[in-house]
Amino acid sequence: MTAPSTRSQTWRWWIAGLLLLATTINYMDRMTLASASVRVTKEFGLNEQQYGNIELAFGWAFGLGSLFFGFLADRVRVYLLYPAILAAWSVVGFATGLTEGYAGLLICRSLLGFFEAGHWPCALKTTYAVLSEKDRTMGNSLLQSGASIGAMITPQIMKRMMTQQPGSWRSAFFAIGVSGLLWAALWFVSLRSRDLESRATAPLKTDVNALWDILRGGSFWALALVVLGIHVPWQIFRVWLTKFLETGRGYEEAAALDFNSVYFIATDVGCLLAGAVAAWLVRRGLVAHRARRCVYLGACVLTSLSLFIPMLAKGWLLLSVLLLIGAGALALFPCYYSFTQELSSAHLGRITGLLALWVWSIGSPVHSLFGYVKDRTGSYDISLAIAGLTPWLGVLAMKLLWRGGARASRDDVAS
Numbered sequence: 001m002t003a004p005s006t007r008s009q010t011w012r013w014w015i016a017g018l019l020l021l022a023t024t025i026n027y028m029d030r031m032t033l034a035s036a037s038v039r040v041t042k043e044f045g046l047n048e049q050q051y052g053n054i055e056l057a058f059g060w061a062f063g064l065g066s067l068f069f070g071f072l073a074d075r076v077r078v079y080l081l082y083p084a085i086l087a088a089w090s091v092v093g094f095a096t097g098l099t100e101g102y103a104g105l106l107i108c109r110s111l112l113g114f115f116e117a118g119h120w121p122c123a124l125k126t127t128y129a130v131l132s133e134k135d136r137t138m139g140n141s142l143l144q145s146g147a148s149i150g151a152m153i154t155p156q157i158m159k160r161m162m163t164q165q166p167g168s169w170r171s172a173f174f175a176i177g178v179s180g181l182l183w184a185a186l187w188f189v190s191l192r193s194r195d196l197e198s199r200a201t202a203p204l205k206t207d208v209n210a211l212w213d214i215l216r217g218g219s220f221w222a223l224a225l226v227v228l229g230i231h232v233p234w235q236i237f238r239v240w241l242t243k244f245l246e247t248g249r250g251y252e253e254a255a256a257l258d259f260n261s262v263y264f265i266a267t268d269v270g271c272l273l274a275g276a277v278a279a280w281l282v283r284r285g286l287v288a289h290r291a292r293r294c295v296y297l298g299a300c301v302l303t304s305l306s307l308f309i310p311m312l313a314k315g316w317l318l319l320s321v322l323l324l325i326g327a328g329a330l331a332l333f334p335c336y337y338s339f340t341q342e343l344s345s346a347h348l349g350r351i352t353g354l355l356a357l358w359v360w361s362i363g364s365p366v367h368s369l370f371g372y373v374k375d376r377t378g379s380y381d382i383s384l385a386i387a388g389l390t391p392w393l394g395v396l397a398m399k400l401l402w403r404g405g406a407r408a409s410r411d412d413v414a415s
Contacts, residue, residue: 007195012130016142018183018190019123022086023146024153025183026119028176029093029112030058031154033105034239035257036162036169038246043166044102048243052371055239057106058113059364063357065117070353073121074346079193082126083184085118090180097173117356121349128341128348129196134282136341137292140334141275148268148330151238155257211347218401219343220351225397226296226339227355230332231363232390233303236383237263237329239367241322244380249314259319263326270327274299274334289342293398296335300395302328306388310381325388332391339398 033040033054041051073081089112096108123143131139154176161172214220241263245256274295281291302324312318340352370383 007130012135015126015130015190015195016139018186019126019139019143020146020149021186022082022119022123022183023143024150025086025090025146025176025180026116027147027150028154028157028179029089030116031151031238032093032096032158032169032172032176033109034242035155035158035260036172037242038253039162039169040105044105046102048371048375049368050102050371052367052369054102054106054109055235055367056364058109059235059360059367061110061113062117063360063364065114066120066356066360067353068114069118070121070349070351070356073118073125073349073353077193077196078122078125079191079196081118082122083187085115085122086180086187087184089115089119090177092177093180094174094177097170097177113360117360120356121352124337124341124352125348126196133288134279137278137288137334137338138275140337140341141271144330144333144337145268145271147333148264148271150264152261152264152268155242155260159254159257211350214344214347214351215354217403219403222394222397222401223336223339223343223351223355224358225401226336226394227359228362229391229393229397230329230336231359232366233306233325233387234329234333235363236366236370236387237322237326240370240380240384244384248380249318251314259322262319263322266323267326267330270299270302270329270331271334273327274331278335278338288338292335292338296332296391296398297395299328299331299335300391302331303388303391306385309384309388328391329388332394336394339402 037051040046041048046054069081069085092108092111092115096105096112099105099108124140127136127139127143154172157175158169158172161175162168242256242260245251245259246253251259277298278288278291278295281294282288286294305321305324305328308321309318312321340355341348344351370380373383374380
């Protein structure tokens with residue numbers, strides 16, 4: 001098996017930290033609207049379904065971008081593609097602060113979703129290039145934990161920038177947009193083009209299979225159901241948590257934003273624990289694939305606590321349950337990313353792009369449906385309760401359809 005890089009171990013983890021920062025910026029651009037959702041919907045005169053439609057447009061554009069950049073990442077040098085994508089979504093995020101109505105907001109969020117989608121295939125190809133098999137789940141945990149950090153920081157930025165003056169939410173879009181351009185410069189300082197060529201261009205033996213053969217296999221469709229199951233709770237709580245706390249349970253705006261930050265700290269803890277527990281299980285003798293499945297199962301138990309939401313009024317018990325749900329929701333992702341890396345290396349960008357197109361196309365209308373149910377029933381509770389159960393779809397799919405474990409186990413031993 002080709003060595004991941006001639007660079008030092010310290011450098012490899014520095015690059016993992018750089019990917020964490022990219023995910024942080026990705027989610028800061030994404031979370032600005034969610035953090036200002038109550039103000040924006042009031043200022044633009046939107047109902048809940050229209051707000052859901054904006055997230056629907058973001059999701060469908062994200063799906064198209066995932067397919068486009070997934071295929072592109074397997075054909076062109078990620079060294080140049082990655083910073084270009086990040087700069088593009090940063091410019092769009094900046095432009096969002098200039099919008100004046102529903103149409104402009106819809107266009108900007110669509111473009112943001114399209115360009116943000118390119119982050120994931122580029123980042124996964126980077127972790128594959130610089131990290132070994134035994135380190136990859138932890139590396140993916142760091143990569144994904146940036147989502148929590150970005151989602152945690154953004155409400156605090158919004159809280160400090162939003163005043164009583166209408167439109168004060170716009171300045172956060174400008175500041176966060178600029179940060180992405182600074183990251184692109186740091187990328188070129190930290191890497192050389194050849195750093196990403198040793199493993200990314202050296203496929204594993206089983207990757208002689210054509211892409212079509214992979215897509216027809218049960219393992220690909222197991223992952224399709226896994227990603228659908230984990231997508232729903234993460235995205236639903238990301239988009240609707242602030243509104244649920246303010247209009248569903250009567251929290252003040254400042255309190256809701258503060259809890260949002262705490263919630264995403266909990267998701268970060270869950271994500272990092274997923275990687276740490278998987279690594280601990282491997283050290284105890286479990287093959288990496290089996291360790292990931294055990295971690296995934298434990299995370300499903302945590303997200304299922306959503307069943308208690310309709311029974312809980314405003315108070316510490318409700319907030320505690322939400323924190324546990326959040327920890328489980330993000331812990332699912334590093335397991336999924338590692339499963340995709342087990343399936344193929346030569347077609348990693350294409351596979352992640354196709355899976356993202358699938359999940360954002362199918363999953364994004366859930367936001368519009370969620371808003372429709374809220375407009376008709378006046379409650380978020382039942383929809384949130386159901387959202388936490390969907391990761392069990394992945395448990396069932398891996399049990400019935402996954403056929404990639406044999407190669408993964410051999411590679412674990414070889415590593």
